[in-house]
Amino acid sequence: MTDLNVPARGRPVVLGAPGPEPTVRGRFEDFGGQFVPETLIPALEELEREFRAAWASDEFRAEFADLLTSYAGRPTPITECHNLSERLGVRVILKREDLTHTGSHKINNVLGQALLTKRMGKQRVIAETGAGQHGVATATACALFGLDCTVFMGAVDVERQALNVWRMQLLGAEVVPVQSGSRTLKDAVNDALRDWVATVESTHYCIGSVVGPHPYPWIVREFQRVVGDEARAQCLAALGADPDVVVACVGGGSNAIGTFTGFVDGPARLIGVEAGGLGIESGRHGASVARGVPGILHGARSLFLQDEAGQILEAHSISAGLDYPGVGPEHAALAAIGRAEYVSATDDVALEGFRLLSVCEGIVPALEPAHAIGWLARAVGDEVPLGSTVLVTLSGRGDKDAAQVAEILRQRDA
Amino acid sequence: MNLESHLRARREAGARLLVPYVTGGLGHDWTDVVRAVVDAGADAVEIGIPFSDPVMDGPTIQAASQRALDAGATPTSILADARTLDVGIPLAVMTYCNLVFHAGCVRFAEALRDAGIAGAILPDLPLGEIGEWADAADAADVETVMLAAPNTTDERLAAICARSRGFVYGVSLMGITGERASLADSATRIASRAKAATDLPVLLGVGISTPEQAAEASTVADGVVVGSALIARLLEGGGPAGAHELIASFRAALDASD
Numbered sequence: 001m002t003d004l005n006v007p008a009r010g011r012p013v014v015l016g017a018p019g020p021e022p023t024v025r026g027r028f029e030d031f032g033g034q035f036v037p038e039t040l041i042p043a044l045e046e047l048e049r050e051f052r053a054a055w056a057s058d059e060f061r062a063e064f065a066d067l068l069t070s071y072a073g074r075p076t077p078i079t080e081c082h083n084l085s086e087r088l089g090v091r092v093i094l095k096r097e098d099l100t101h102t103g104s105h106k107i108n109n110v111l112g113q114a115l116l117t118k119r120m121g122k123q124r125v126i127a128e129t130g131a132g133q134h135g136v137a138t139a140t141a142c143a144l145f146g147l148d149c150t151v152f153m154g155a156v157d158v159e160r161q162a163l164n165v166w167r168m169q170l171l172g173a174e175v176v177p178v179q180s181g182s183r184t185l186k187d188a189v190n191d192a193l194r195d196w197v198a199t200v201e202s203t204h205y206c207i208g209s210v211v212g213p214h215p216y217p218w219i220v221r222e223f224q225r226v227v228g229d230e231a232r233a234q235c236l237a238a239l240g241a242d243p244d245v246v247v248a249c250v251g252g253g254s255n256a257i258g259t260f261t262g263f264v265d266g267p268a269r270l271i272g273v274e275a276g277g278l279g280i281e282s283g284r285h286g287a288s289v290a291r292g293v294p295g296i297l298h299g300a301r302s303l304f305l306q307d308e309a310g311q312i313l314e315a316h317s318i319s320a321g322l323d324y325p326g327v328g329p330e331h332a333a334l335a336a337i338g339r340a341e342y343v344s345a346t347d348d349v350a351l352e353g354f355r356l357l358s359v360c361e362g363i364v365p366a367l368e369p370a371h372a373i374g375w376l377a378r379a380v381g382d383e384v385p386l387g388s389t390v391l392v393t394l395s396g397r398g399d400k401d402a403a404q405v406a407e408i409l410r411q412r413d414a
Numbered sequence: 415m416n417l418e419s420h421l422r423a424r425r426e427a428g429a430r431l432l433v434p435y436v437t438g439g440l441g442h443d444w445t446d447v448v449r450a451v452v453d454a455g456a457d458a459v460e461i462g463i464p465f466s467d468p469v470m471d472g473p474t475i476q477a478a479s480q481r482a483l484d485a486g487a488t489p490t491s492i493l494a495d496a497r498t499l500d501v502g503i504p505l506a507v508m509t510y511c512n513l514v515f516h517a518g519c520v521r522f523a524e525a526l527r528d529a530g531i532a533g534a535i536l537p538d539l540p541l542g543e544i545g546e547w548a549d550a551a552d553a554a555d556v557e558t559v560m561l562a563a564p565n566t567t568d569e570r571l572a573a574i575c576a577r578s579r580g581f582v583y584g585v586s587l588m589g590i591t592g593e594r595a596s597l598a599d600s601a602t603r604i605a606s607r608a609k610a611a612t613d614l615p616v617l618l619g620v621g622i623s624t625p626e627q628a629a630e631a632s633t634v635a636d637g638v639v640v641g642s643a644l645i646a647r648l649l650e651g652g653g654p655a656g657a658h659e660l661i662a663s664f665r666a667a668l669d670a671s672d
């Protein structure tokens with residue numbers, strides 16, 4: 001963008017070569033597709049056309065790489081967790097997305113989509129948000145690029161993520177509390193889609209995860225794969241090899257797919273950790289791969305939590321970012337072909353992970369990746385053999401969750 | 415009863431076509447509401463099978479869907495109720511494709527046929543994804559009504575009209591269902607473009623809120639679908655009598671518009 005912004009730390013980001021496109025009609029195996037009202041078809045076609053051209057253009061890629069470097073603070077380091085490693089008996093390495101500007105991996109995708117928005121000549125951006133991280137990232141990019149921004153957020157999440165609501169407003173975004181359905185992330189996506197049906201000619205819908213109709217799962221994966229591509233090169237430099245196990249939390253699945261994409265052609269086991277909520281058996285969770293069935297929601301065929309008739313069920317998770325009753329189609333495909341494994345961590349296990357990383361390493365994780373940490377701590381010696389080398393994507397930092405966790409712990413101690 | 419031949423016959427007889435939308439399972443007397451709108455002069459009735467996440471619907475139909483779901487409505491219960499309707503005009507269902515694919519396209523299509531349903535409208539199943547459903551629906555003699563939007567290109571419009579059965583559903587505006595203060599300019603434009611592309615009946619729907627708007631829409635289109643205006647009346651407790659009164663007023667306006 002501007003040559004004044006020479007990165008003060010690290011090397012500039014080098015983007016990997018573009019990854020493979022999904023096959024005909026946006027499919028990953030049997031999943032994906034474009035199940036949307038006719039009104040949205042022209043916009044999706046335009047977006048696909050523009051993204052394909054942009055992603056093949058050196059100029060666009062250089063602009064994106066420069067933004068990731070000079071604005072988002074990439075590349076993010078990997079951090080070897082000596083204390084935690086000693087405690088658990090496995091070598092734990094974190095990919096530090098918590099250190100990016102705005103504090104989570106969401107910024108990677110948003111900067112890419114903001115560039116696409118400009119390229120398409122649109123002036124207004126809408127987004128859904130759960131934890132508020134994607135909303136904050138979108139509001140941030142819109143402030144940077146001078147775009148109008150409206151963020152849809154479930155009324156329940158507006159309550160539990162008050163800090164992020166305020167940040168979005170500070171950044172100039174309008175935050176619309178969504179009162180329909182379960183008033184969480186799923187309903188925020190619904191209302192964003194409803195807005196888009198009416199405004200599609202002037203508005204870009206900046207989806208926050210690898211969900212939604214084609215081409216979104218592909219675009220968001222390509223913008224997030226910088227996480228995995230960097231991590232692989234860093235692991236290679238530090239370890240001389242791929243890690244044995246790669247772990248990431250899965251809401252819609254963007255930080256996980258971004259990470260997995262870097263390692264998918266290698267030997268590492270890929271493990272996605274879903275929200276176990278109050279326990280899988282309780283029925284109150286967000287474990288869409290474990291307990292979902294194939295269905296169609298938000299424009300794509302994937303795995304969703306549903307009742308016998310096909311009505312979508314409410315998810316439950318302590319973390320707003322994982323409180324989604326579905327998963328991106330590429331995860332459904334990776335699960336179907338057995339290339340990635342999907343496990344879950346309950347709310348309580350996530351809280352254990354939250355405390356553990358804070359105490360051992362002085363790093364307060366967001367509640368979402370705390371699921372991955374908590375799961376790992378319990379899996380060592382079982383699903384993860386002692387002595388393994390494990391890369392965990394720390395998708396975000398825990399500031400946004402501090403008040404909520406403090407309140408929960410206060411109530412428990414009382 | 416065949417949707418397309420019935421609507422063509424009515425059009426040839428000089429009628430402007432009127433298709434009210436009723437949410438299945440909205441109130442224990444919802445089948446009486448269907449009978450009432452038929453009695454008030456409907457040419458076909460669209461029966462909504464409620465879905466938990468209706469992205470093409472505004473607050474009114476969302477609320478009706480939620481109320482029906484809370485009362486325990488399922489695709490099975492609604493089709494069982496619909497089967498008891500012997501109203502002498504064709505019925506079509508309007509629902510979202512997850513319910514169809516969840517049951518399985520073949521099973522769903524056969525269930526529609528067995529319940530005496532002539533047609534299906536699936537607003538989130540565009541042309542590119544229609545294959546599996548269309549095969550099942552064609553085999554079961556269920557007519558799949560396709561939607562055309564104001565921003566649909568000429569090329570797609572031709573393909574949509576060619577694939578549509580029963581009628582072509584012109585979406586009158588850029589947006590979701592719900593009442594509007596006036597008829598959008600886009601309404602008559604998409605209607606005339608669709609009319610130029612097909613000989614099928616072309617109906618305008620989404621946002622047609624008053625008898626006056628219906629009459630205006632029907633100066634170009636062959637008729638209208640009326641949803642939120644009727645559902646709002648039902649949510650207020652209007653019941654079959656209120657539905658009858660409202661649809662009779664649409665019928666009168668359409669009949670007077672020649």
Ligand SMILES: Cc1ncc(COP(=O)(O)O)c(C=O)c1O
Pocket residue numbers: 104105130131132133134208209210249250251252253254255256320321322366368369395396397
């Ligand atoms: C820090 C963090 N991690 C993970 C997620 C889950 O999203 P995804 O599965 O797309 O990475 C969120 C979503 O808000 C988040 O804020």
